[in-house]
Amino acid sequence: MDAGLHGRDGLIVTGRPHLLQAQALIGQPGSRHRIPTPAAVLDLDAFEANVALMAERARQAGLALRPHAKSHKCAWVARQQIEAGAVGVCCAKLAEAEALAAAGVDGILVTSPIVGEAPAHRAAALAARLSDIRIVLDHPDAAAELGAAARGPIQVLIDVDVGLGRTGVRDPAQALEVAHAVGAQSNLRLIGLQGYGGHWQHMAGANARAAAVASGMDRLRAVQSALSQAGFGVDLLTGGGTGTFTADAAQGVLTEVQPGSYAFMDREYRDALGEDPEGAFQQSLAIAATVISANQPDWVTVDAGLKAFSTDGPLPAALTAKFAGCGYRFFGDEHGRLARPAAPVARGERVEFAPGHIDPTLDRYDVLHLVRGDVLVDIIPIEARGASQ
Amino acid sequence: MDAGLHGRDGLIVTGRPHLLQAQALIGQPGSRHRIPTPAAVLDLDAFEANVALMAERARQAGLALRPHAKSHKCAWVARQQIEAGAVGVCCAKLAEAEALAAAGVDGILVTSPIVGEAPAHRAAALAARLSDIRIVLDHPDAAAELGAAARGPIQVLIDVDVGLGRTGVRDPAQALEVAHAVGAQSNLRLIGLQGYGGHWQHMAGANARAAAVASGMDRLRAVQSALSQAGFGVDLLTGGGTGTFTADAAQGVLTEVQPGSYAFMDREYRDALGEDPEGAFQQSLAIAATVISANQPDWVTVDAGLKAFSTDGPLPAALTAKFAGCGYRFFGDEHGRLARPAAPVARGERVEFAPGHIDPTLDRYDVLHLVRGDVLVDIIPIEARGASQ
Numbered sequence: 001m002d003a004g005l006h007g008r009d010g011l012i013v014t015g016r017p018h019l020l021q022a023q024a025l026i027g028q029p030g031s032r033h034r035i036p037t038p039a040a041v042l043d044l045d046a047f048e049a050n051v052a053l054m055a056e057r058a059r060q061a062g063l064a065l066r067p068h069a070k071s072h073k074c075a076w077v078a079r080q081q082i083e084a085g086a087v088g089v090c091c092a093k094l095a096e097a098e099a100l101a102a103a104g105v106d107g108i109l110v111t112s113p114i115v116g117e118a119p120a121h122r123a124a125a126l127a128a129r130l131s132d133i134r135i136v137l138d139h140p141d142a143a144a145e146l147g148a149a150a151r152g153p154i155q156v157l158i159d160v161d162v163g164l165g166r167t168g169v170r171d172p173a174q175a176l177e178v179a180h181a182v183g184a185q186s187n188l189r190l191i192g193l194q195g196y197g198g199h200w201q202h203m204a205g206a207n208a209r210a211a212a213v214a215s216g217m218d219r220l221r222a223v224q225s226a227l228s229q230a231g232f233g234v235d236l237l238t239g240g241g242t243g244t245f246t247a248d249a250a251q252g253v254l255t256e257v258q259p260g261s262y263a264f265m266d267r268e269y270r271d272a273l274g275e276d277p278e279g280a281f282q283q284s285l286a287i288a289a290t291v292i293s294a295n296q297p298d299w300v301t302v303d304a305g306l307k308a309f310s311t312d313g314p315l316p317a318a319l320t321a322k323f324a325g326c327g328y329r330f331f332g333d334e335h336g337r338l339a340r341p342a343a344p345v346a347r348g349e350r351v352e353f354a355p356g357h358i359d360p361t362l363d364r365y366d367v368l369h370l371v372r373g374d375v376l377v378d379i380i381p382i383e384a385r386g387a388s389q
Numbered sequence: 390m391d392a393g394l395h396g397r398d399g400l401i402v403t404g405r406p407h408l409l410q411a412q413a414l415i416g417q418p419g420s421r422h423r424i425p426t427p428a429a430v431l432d433l434d435a436f437e438a439n440v441a442l443m444a445e446r447a448r449q450a451g452l453a454l455r456p457h458a459k460s461h462k463c464a465w466v467a468r469q470q471i472e473a474g475a476v477g478v479c480c481a482k483l484a485e486a487e488a489l490a491a492a493g494v495d496g497i498l499v500t501s502p503i504v505g506e507a508p509a510h511r512a513a514a515l516a517a518r519l520s521d522i523r524i525v526l527d528h529p530d531a532a533a534e535l536g537a538a539a540r541g542p543i544q545v546l547i548d549v550d551v552g553l554g555r556t557g558v559r560d561p562a563q564a565l566e567v568a569h570a571v572g573a574q575s576n577l578r579l580i581g582l583q584g585y586g587g588h589w590q591h592m593a594g595a596n597a598r599a600a601a602v603a604s605g606m607d608r609l610r611a612v613q614s615a616l617s618q619a620g621f622g623v624d625l626l627t628g629g630g631t632g633t634f635t636a637d638a639a640q641g642v643l644t645e646v647q648p649g650s651y652a653f654m655d656r657e658y659r660d661a662l663g664e665d666p667e668g669a670f671q672q673s674l675a676i677a678a679t680v681i682s683a684n685q686p687d688w689v690t691v692d693a694g695l696k697a698f699s700t701d702g703p704l705p706a707a708l709t710a711k712f713a714g715c716g717y718r719f720f721g722d723e724h725g726r727l728a729r730p731a732a733p734v735a736r737g738e739r740v741e742f743a744p745g746h747i748d749p750t751l752d753r754y755d756v757l758h759l760v761r762g763d764v765l766v767d768i769i770p771i772e773a774r775g776a777s778q
Contacts, residue, residue, distance in 0.1 A: 015491025017514070018484050018778040021507050036484075036507065036778045070722055092723040093692070095407050095425075102404025112692070112723060115681045115737050118410050118425065125406070138682055139736055166690050166720050167682040174684065198721050292504045293527055293556040295563065301555050303482070303501070306749040307777050311701040312719065330701065331555050332587050333459055333748045334481045334501060334777055347528055348505050359722045360695040364753065366775050385775075386755050388696050388723055389407040389425045 022369065022379055031376040032369075033350050037290045038308040040365040040382075041352065044372045046284035047263060048080075053280065054245075054262045055085040061249035066090050066109060066238065068260030071359050073384035074368060075103035077263065082107070088132060090258045092388070094119055099384035101130055109134040109238065111194065111258070113142055113159060113167055120149035127154045136194050138168045140181035147185025155191045156182055157238065160223050162195035162216030172226030179232040192236025193227075195220035196258065201243035202272040213247040221253055242269060246277050266358040268313040286319055286352035287361065288369075289336065294347045298340060302328075302351055305335040307364060313356030320351045328353065411758065411768055420765040421758075422739050426679045427697040429754040429771075430741065433761045435673035436652060437469075442669065443634075443651045444474040450638035455479050455498060455627065457649030460748050462773035463757060464492035466652065471496070477521060479647045481777070483511055488773035490519055498523040498627065500583065500647070502531060502548060502556050509538040516543045525583050527557045529570035536574025544580045545571055546627065549612050551584035551605030561615030568621040581625025582616075584609035585647065590632035591661040599636040606642040631658060635666050655747040657702040675708055675741035676750065677758075678725065683736045687729060691717075691740055694724040696753060702745030709740045717742065 018036035025031035035041065058065035067081045070092035078089045078100060088107025091097035097108045113136055114123050120142075127133045128151045136159040137143055146154060158178050161168035169175045175193075182190045200212040220237060227234060240248040240257035248254050261269050262278075264285035273279030289304035309316050309330075316328045316336070323341055331337040338351065355361040362368075363385055370378040407425035414420035424430065447454035456470045459481035467478045467489060477496025480486035486497045502525055503512050509531075516522045517540045525548040526532055535543060547567050550557035558564045564582075571577045589601040609626060616623060629637040629646035637643050650658050651667075653674035662668030678693035698705050698719075705717050705725070712730055720726040727740065744750040751757075752774055759767040 015488035015772060016484065016776065017487055017511050021511070034507070038777050095405065098406050099404035113681050113736075115679060118423070122406050122410070138684060141736065161684065165685050165688075166724055166726070168684065170684050290504060292502050295527060295550065295557065295559050296554050299554075303777070306699060306701050306746070307752045307775075310695060311699065312695050333752075335555055337555070347502075347530065357695070363696045363722075364775060383404060386696075386753060387405065388427055388692070 016366070019367065019379070022376070025376050026378065027375065030374050032371040032374045035288055035369050035376060037288045037350070038304040039288045039369050040362055040367070041286045041288045041369045041371055043284045043286070044370055044377070046282040050263050050265070050281045050284055051080055051084045054259060057245065058257060059085060063249060063254065064256040066256050066258055067263065068092070068111070068241070068258045069096060069100060069384065071260030071264060071362070073363060073387070074380060074382045075100050075105050076380045078105045081263070087256070091384070094122055094126070095387035095389035096384040097133070098122065098126055099387045101126055103383045106130050107132045109157070111136060111196065113138045114146065115142065117145055117149070120145040124149040124151050124154065128152060134191065137178055137182070140177050143178060143181035143185050143188060147188050150185070150187035153187055153189055156188050157192045157194045157236070158190065158223070160193050160195045160220050162197050162219050162239070163212070164197055164199050166198065168195070169223070172223050175223045175227060176230055179227055179230065183232070190232060190234060192234045192238060193220060193224060195237065195239040196241070197239070197244065198241070201241040202268055203243070204272050206246060206276045209244050210247040210250065213244050213251055217251050217253040242281070243272060243278055261358055264358045264362070266313065267317055267354050267356045270354070271314060283319065283354050285355070285358060285362065287316065287355055288350060288352050291345060291347050291349045291351065294345055299337045300340060300345050301331060302336045302338055303334065304353065305330055306333045309353070309355050310357050310360035312360060316353040316355055318351050319354050323351050405755070408756065408768070411765070414765050415767065416764065419763050421760040421763045424677055424758050424765060426677045426739070427693040428677045428758050429751055429756070430675045430677045430758045430760055432673045432675070433759055433766070435671035439652050439654070439670045439673055440469055440473045443648060446634065447646060448474060452638060452643065453645040455645050455647055456652065457481070457500070457630070457647045458485060458489060458773065460649030460751070461652060462488070462752060462776070463769060463771045464489050464494050465769045467494045470652070476645070480773070483508055483515070484776035484778035485773040486522070487511065487515055488776045490515055492772045495519050496521045498546070500525060500585065502527045503535065504531065506534055506538070509534040513538040513540050513543065517541060523580065526567055526571070529566050532567060532570035532574055532577060536577050539574070539576035542576055542578055545577050546581045546583045546625070547579070547612070549582050549584045549609050551586050551608050551628070552601070553586055553588050555587065557584070558612070561612050564612045564616060565619055568616055568619065572621070579621060579623060581623045581627060582609060582613060584626065584628040585630070586628070586633065587630070590630040591657055592632070593661050593663070595635060595665045598633050599639065602633050602636040602640055606640050610642055631670070632661060632667055650747055653747045653751070655702065656706055656743050656745045659743070660703060672708065672743050674744070674747060674751065676705065676744055677739060677741050680734060680736050680738045680740065683734055688726045689729060689734050690720060691725045691727055692723065693742065694719055695722045698742070698744050699746050699749035701749060705742040705744055707740050708743050712740050
């Protein structure tokens with residue numbers, strides 16, 4: 001094992017002098033525009049407004065709010081959300097939960113099924129460490145694996161396929177099989193159901209999203225009802241995302257919602273949500289880039305390319321006023337091509353971009369640069385970056 | 390500054406118990422198939438053959454080989470390439486060079502222009518630390534910046550646009566301006582020219598690539614000739630990639646080549662190169678995934694999605710024989726959808742995939758799992774992962 005793998009369960013990444021340069025900028029006027037790029041930059045005013053708005057909406061709707069950490073992967077963000085009223089966070093994978101737990105986050109729902117003996121042992125170790133951990137299952141064998149590994153009581157939820165077809169039991173009969181398997185494990189306690197419609201989140205139009213949610217919630221309710229009749233009554237129904245919040249609240253089936261992107265926003269959500277209530281969140285997260293070559297007549301080259309943005313969503317869009325409307329194109333692994341604005345552009349100029357899809361974009365960055373206005377105020381590690389295991 | 394930012398210039402990533410589980414597997418029979426997933430897995434037999442084949446071809450062609458580290462970001466890989474005969478490595482960005490230098494790599498050409506005072510100071514610090522560093526410039530101001538920051542002699546190359554239009558001087562007149570600016574700095578020494586045609590690398594057909602290279606090399610030679618007439622004679626001409634190796638060797642203009650992907654390969658290169666000589670490299674790098682849900686009749690869900698693969702190239706393709714030809718689709722941030730093969734599939738089964746585009750895929754992983762046959766033999770940190778600054 002190389003010396004780069006460090007300590008009990010940490011990985012040390014050495015040789016990042018640009019982080020020292022960034023650190024030295026903290027508190028300086030105009031420092032937002034001198035952060036080494038490419039960089040993930042979080043505008044605190046916009047972020048705090050987003051966190052407060054979602055917390056208020058959930059309160060008004062009587063829904064427990066459990067924001068999804070797969071969007072941010074960051075213990076500091078989780079703490080802000082919990083302080084604003086969230087009951088805890090969701091993590092997509094066990095490794096994401098482990099990384100956030102190591103950074104002090106408690107109250108975690110792992111939203112993907114855990115498969116196999118080795119992950120079951122990791123889940124059991126995590127459960128022994130936290131006061132509140134919740135694990136989803138979609139197969140009877142998962143109950144046996146987790147039950148065998150458990151060192152004490154573990155709360156579990158049955159994951160229900162509400163139409164996405166990704167994970168989850170498909171019908172009440174499969175749910176009952178899982179419920180019985182959970183019941184056979186003395187250390188497992190069935191506390192609820194999860195039904196997440198990822199494919200609904202970016203549907204354009206509030207009515208389309210509401211109709212999709214309604215059909216999916218029928219499936220979730222059917223499972224709840226069948227379980228209840230068999231003596232497995234559960235009241236906790238969790239699911240939902242940023243795009244379906246209004247529909248989730250109106251349906252009144254879910255008791256807990258799992259939005260993630262609302263804290264940051266991205267172009268994909270902006271395009272889908274438009275003027276709908278769910279579109280009221282601000283673009284708080286930007287990727288900052290620098291013009292590194294300006295020798296061409298029609299475009300300039302920035303230092304942010306395929307390794308700076310995910311490419312699955314819409315193209316990044318320039319937020320910096322001077323470059324508004326200037327088209328961005330990927331220009332290889334490490335560069336982007338940005339159409340020239342009317343005004344002259346010099347090498348060294350800065351451009352901030354709204355990313356196309358926030359989750360797989362932010363998962364590429366080691367740290368989040370917190371800014372207030374034009375000032376860099378702190379640098380926060382993204383502890384669960386890359387933790388998809 | 391959070392405790393997560395650690396030490397002089399290192400970042401410590403804590404909470405990765407799956408790495409401990411992987412470490413405990415080293416040397417065990419069949420351990421390749423128990424590595425926590427998603428995981429980057431390097432087949433050493435195929436990798437070593439690729440490294441040896443490119444080294445031999447460069448030797449036969451009389452070309453210096455300087456593999457591009459943007460594909461691997463890994464000091465261990467750089468060392469294997471240098472031990473096989475490479476003269477050093479290329480790094481796309483200064484931060485990539487800093488991360489590899491911190492891990493002991495010397496002999497580095499930074500292939501993107503460095504812009505601004507703060508990066509110039511980092512470049513100067515790196516030059517003071519290494520015995521052989523080379524920096525490209527494409528603007529006179531860059532010479533002034535680097536010259537002002539230099540603590541001692543620094544070798545520089547003029548980057549020449551050979552048709553890609555991304556970075557580089559556009560013509561001999563611009564090159565002369567940069568050469569004069571370099572000449573005005575007592576600490577800078579002009580040693581060569583760089584001309585890289587990234588857009589040629591994935592052209593289908595050896596003849597198409599050869600024609601493109603020929604036209605680009607004419608531009609490079611014109612710059613070399615104009616500089617020579619003005620008293621700036623340089624013999625080192627560097628550029629080229631995995632796809633154009635044969636054409637670069639045949640043209641005889643470049644004296645040094647910069648291929649990167651040959652060590653690992655990916656679907657994008659496989660599709661473009663086919664049976665051409667450049668296609669002789671093996672797929673040595675795989676992304677390993679696990680079936681985490683198998684409740685659907687037509688597909689199964691694996692734990693590798695938008696955060697496990699880059700999405701800019703072709704779709705990932707299953708390498709595991711049982712799943713050969715089964716179509717993969719992205720299924721959200723953390724999951725993929727894989728068509729069922731004829732044989733039954735159980736949750737927990739493993740699938741290895743060839744990634745679509747290796748560079749931005751591997752840049753998502755903390756470590757590389759080295760395997761020999763079915764045995765995990767070591768785990769190597771990817772030191773420059775995410776280092777695009």
